[in-house]
Amino acid sequence: MNRILGLWIAxxxxxxxxxxxxxxxxxxxWFGKLPGDIHYExxxxxxxxxxxxxxxxxxxxxxxxxxxxKFF
Numbered sequence: 001m002n003r004i005l006g007l008w009i010a011x012x013x014x015x016x017x018x019x020x021x022x023x024x025x026x027x028x029x030w031f032g033k034l035p036g037d038i039h040y041e042x043x044x045x046x047x048x049x050x051x052x053x054x055x056x057x058x059x060x061x062x063x064x065x066x067x068x069x070k071f072f
Contacts, residue, residue: 002051022028 031053032048032050034050034052034056036053038047038049040047
């Protein structure tokens with residue numbers, strides 16, 4: 001069991017590194033700029049609520065967890 005847990009932790013670390021590289025290189029410039037995301041700016045206040053972007057992220061994570069659960 002410890003070997004499997006170690007492999008999962010290593011795979012999670014590799015995924016975090018890949019996501020970090022995408023963020024650093026500008027691969028997520030679309031996040032928060034889709035139609036349906038709420039932007040409000042005034043002189044003293046700026047509010048950003050990425051509703052549609054978070055729905056897309058939620059859908060992607062749900063599909064990933066569904067396939068992981070189905071195949072393992």
